[in-house]
Amino acid sequence: MARDGDLVERLLAGERRALARLISQIENDGPDAVPSLVALYPHTGQAHIVGLTGAPGTGKSTLVNELAKAYRATGVRVGIIAVDPTSPFSGGALLGDRIRMRDLSGDPGVFIRSMASRGNLGGLARATADVVKVLDAAGYQTVLVETVGAGQSEVEIARTAHTTLVVEAPGLGDDVQAIKAGVLEIADILVVNKADREGAEHTRRALQMMLDLGMDQNVRHHDREMRVESTGNALPDKQPWHPIIYSTVAVRGQGVPELLQAISAHRRYLQTSGGWAVRERARATAEVDHLLRDQLVSHMLRRIGPASLERAVERVVTRQVDAHAAVTGLLADAGLE
Amino acid sequence: MARDGDLVERLLAGERRALARLISQIENDGPDAVPSLVALYPHTGQAHIVGLTGAPGTGKSTLVNELAKAYRATGVRVGIIAVDPTSPFSGGALLGDRIRMRDLSGDPGVFIRSMASRGNLGGLARATADVVKVLDAAGYQTVLVETVGAGQSEVEIARTAHTTLVVEAPGLGDDVQAIKAGVLEIADILVVNKADREGAEHTRRALQMMLDLGMDQNVRHHDREMRVESTGNALPDKQPWHPIIYSTVAVRGQGVPELLQAISAHRRYLQTSGGWAVRERARATAEVDHLLRDQLVSHMLRRIGPASLERAVERVVTRQVDAHAAVTGLLADAGLE
Numbered sequence: 001m002a003r004d005g006d007l008v009e010r011l012l013a014g015e016r017r018a019l020a021r022l023i024s025q026i027e028n029d030g031p032d033a034v035p036s037l038v039a040l041y042p043h044t045g046q047a048h049i050v051g052l053t054g055a056p057g058t059g060k061s062t063l064v065n066e067l068a069k070a071y072r073a074t075g076v077r078v079g080i081i082a083v084d085p086t087s088p089f090s091g092g093a094l095l096g097d098r099i100r101m102r103d104l105s106g107d108p109g110v111f112i113r114s115m116a117s118r119g120n121l122g123g124l125a126r127a128t129a130d131v132v133k134v135l136d137a138a139g140y141q142t143v144l145v146e147t148v149g150a151g152q153s154e155v156e157i158a159r160t161a162h163t164t165l166v167v168e169a170p171g172l173g174d175d176v177q178a179i180k181a182g183v184l185e186i187a188d189i190l191v192v193n194k195a196d197r198e199g200a201e202h203t204r205r206a207l208q209m210m211l212d213l214g215m216d217q218n219v220r221h222h223d224r225e226m227r228v229e230s231t232g233n234a235l236p237d238k239q240p241w242h243p244i245i246y247s248t249v250a251v252r253g254q255g256v257p258e259l260l261q262a263i264s265a266h267r268r269y270l271q272t273s274g275g276w277a278v279r280e281r282a283r284a285t286a287e288v289d290h291l292l293r294d295q296l297v298s299h300m301l302r303r304i305g306p307a308s309l310e311r312a313v314e315r316v317v318t319r320q321v322d323a324h325a326a327v328t329g330l331l332a333d334a335g336l337e
Numbered sequence: 338m339a340r341d342g343d344l345v346e347r348l349l350a351g352e353r354r355a356l357a358r359l360i361s362q363i364e365n366d367g368p369d370a371v372p373s374l375v376a377l378y379p380h381t382g383q384a385h386i387v388g389l390t391g392a393p394g395t396g397k398s399t400l401v402n403e404l405a406k407a408y409r410a411t412g413v414r415v416g417i418i419a420v421d422p423t424s425p426f427s428g429g430a431l432l433g434d435r436i437r438m439r440d441l442s443g444d445p446g447v448f449i450r451s452m453a454s455r456g457n458l459g460g461l462a463r464a465t466a467d468v469v470k471v472l473d474a475a476g477y478q479t480v481l482v483e484t485v486g487a488g489q490s491e492v493e494i495a496r497t498a499h500t501t502l503v504v505e506a507p508g509l510g511d512d513v514q515a516i517k518a519g520v521l522e523i524a525d526i527l528v529v530n531k532a533d534r535e536g537a538e539h540t541r542r543a544l545q546m547m548l549d550l551g552m553d554q555n556v557r558h559h560d561r562e563m564r565v566e567s568t569g570n571a572l573p574d575k576q577p578w579h580p581i582i583y584s585t586v587a588v589r590g591q592g593v594p595e596l597l598q599a600i601s602a603h604r605r606y607l608q609t610s611g612g613w614a615v616r617e618r619a620r621a622t623a624e625v626d627h628l629l630r631d632q633l634v635s636h637m638l639r640r641i642g643p644a645s646l647e648r649a650v651e652r653v654v655t656r657q658v659d660a661h662a663a664v665t666g667l668l669a670d671a672g673l674e
């Protein structure tokens with residue numbers, strides 16, 4: 001335990017190696033991870049967590065890179081977490097990391113970490129949330145969390161962010177539009193990157209149309225802020241935030257200062273509207289919920305034991321009982337009914 | 338209970354309205370759902386479950402439609418489940434349903450059902466698995482499960498299939514390739530649909546390259562059949578199945594008879610290699626695991642109570658304790674440590 005305390009103290013004192021070591025502990029579920037997170041938690045809550053998501057090919061990594069440089073120009077310390085929830089096949093996280101390293105390495109005000117899935121999406125989302133907390137405690141004032149792809153994984157990981165950017169680019173095919181609807185729901189700011197390319201205006205108009213449609217459907221299905229509110233009991237944001245669309249050419253840094261201002265504007269909006277507290281509470285609720293589920297399940301699985309579980313599966317495979325009946329039996333044996 | 342028994346008997350006697358009603362019960366978590374599933378389970382295990390997945394724009398729905406017609410021409414009864422795990426925004430499932438209805442309605446040997454997400458992916462996967470069982474018990478010899486998109490959701494839903502088809506089409510943008518790696522892992526058969534379009538040969542070659550790459554990486558990371566085996570204890574398939582690529586032009590029915598033969602060949606392969614039993618066991622294991630988690634969590638959440646949970650979240654939000662410590666406290670209060 002002396003060693004944990006040491007790691008935490010060294011991290012709080014700004015030692016970069018302690019930070020890297022704790023993040024590895026979190027990724028590997030090491031024994032120092034939880035005690036260190038418990039000790040660091042009172043030092044968190046300062047960082048502005050900014051999530052960026054978008055399909056491959058949108059130039060998202062370059063944009064993150066340029067945003068980090070723009071933050072550094074104003075003296076803000078920046079942490080970057082590049083999350084790749086797709087299969088270990090892609091190797092995208094590592095590639096992006098190497099490109100970024102070239103530009104930003106050597107600057108002690110920047111810390112970059114790639115995180116790849118090991119087959120468990122929930123685990124990756126939780127590890128990402130923990131790494132965000134560690135960077136927050138280590139004094140990184142802005143933490144950029146970049147995720148690849150478009151789907152459930154992004155929604156899950158975006159829950160850790162205060163401000164979520166969805167990045168688009170022209171020329172990725174019209175059909176891509178159909179998947180984007182779900183991702184648009186989580187966007188606070190939309191970015192049309194590669195805006196110097198043919199079709200950029202078309203992409204921008206398509207996004208605006210989907211936003212307008214989304215607004216309509218939000219009213220019909222579920223109000224956006226009600227959705228956030230329903231995960232906690234805090235007040236809803238007083239005035240709704242309407243997602244804005246920005247155009248950038250990240251490779252040349254064009255539009256990046258304006259985008260940075262928009263991100264800051266969203267932070268101020270959250271702080272004055274009460275939205276910051278709503279999102280903090282939503283995050284705490286999701287985290288307690290996830291951890292509780294994990295702990296409950298692993299505790300009860302130990303109590304039930306692998307042999308009983310195996311027998312239950314066998315009875316299902318041979319069609320003696322169905323899975324519902326098998327589970328009812330397992331719970332009864334474990335003293336729960 | 339007399340009513341449940343009645344519903345099950347009517348369904349087993351081939352009454353279509355009983356089938357539709359039970360599926361609605363499953364979707365709505367109705368009180369008749371679980372008792373009916375328990376009663377029907379001994380009548381399952383006959384159907385060949387075929388999963389189809391692919392990005393929007395690949396013509397997947399048309400292909401499912403044509404496959405169903407081809408099965409009907411050989412006298413096989415076909416159930417179709419169209420699953421849309423994207424946000425309720427898209428409405429894709431309903432649209433696809435309407436198009437299919439026009440072609441196949443009126444044929445008592447076909448049953449079509451669309452299922453949309455209600456925000457809970459795990460719940461949708463489980464409901465889909467239950468609907469598959471109901472169609473199986475009702476005597477549909479082939480059940481086609483179609484899912485939209487590319488990601489974690491498809492992998493989840495593909496676990497319910499014996500044979501998984503991944504559908505591609507030319508001209509959806511090169512960048513799409515990057516997402517596909519994860520989905521390719523689950524493919525038994527790859528289909529290049531819209532094969533009369535420009536770029537079809539390129540798409541085919543790209544898929545072949547990714548397959549070859551995947552094969553290499555499979556050996557390095559995890560052997561494909563070992564991965565399936567690891568979820569149960571059954572024997573691995575004796576001879577590995579190498580995914581095959583087929584070209585179709587579904588709107589004109591081209592290549593569909595050949596594809597149907599390939600699907601049948603995969604079924605025979607599974608039956609002779611022991612792979613069928615491996616997949617049955619993997620499915621039973623996943624189902625028992627999911628149901629057990631759900632039941633455990635809802636049981637223990639009732640025991641803990643919403644007030645304690647709320648107090649724990651409050652302490653996390655105000656940074657008195659971190660989530661790990663809060664959950665440890667909740668478990669101790671509930672008599673678990």
